[in-house]
Amino acid sequence: MKEIPIWEKSNLTLEEAAAYSGIGINKLRKLSDNEQCQFVLWIGSKRLIKRKKLDEYTEKMYSI
16 A cells, blocks of 8 residues: 655644644644644544644744
């Protein structure tokens, strides 16, 4: 099976999102624990990060 590059995936694991964004796993976990978080997708207890929404979020932020 062919591996899909991170920048082509729509949803990322915390590890992939950390590698992609440069934001630490613990910080991503803390941000995505918030019920108002727009870039998290829960599948049962599995947490995925919506790549495009994460990009939009980081573009708007000055500091996180």
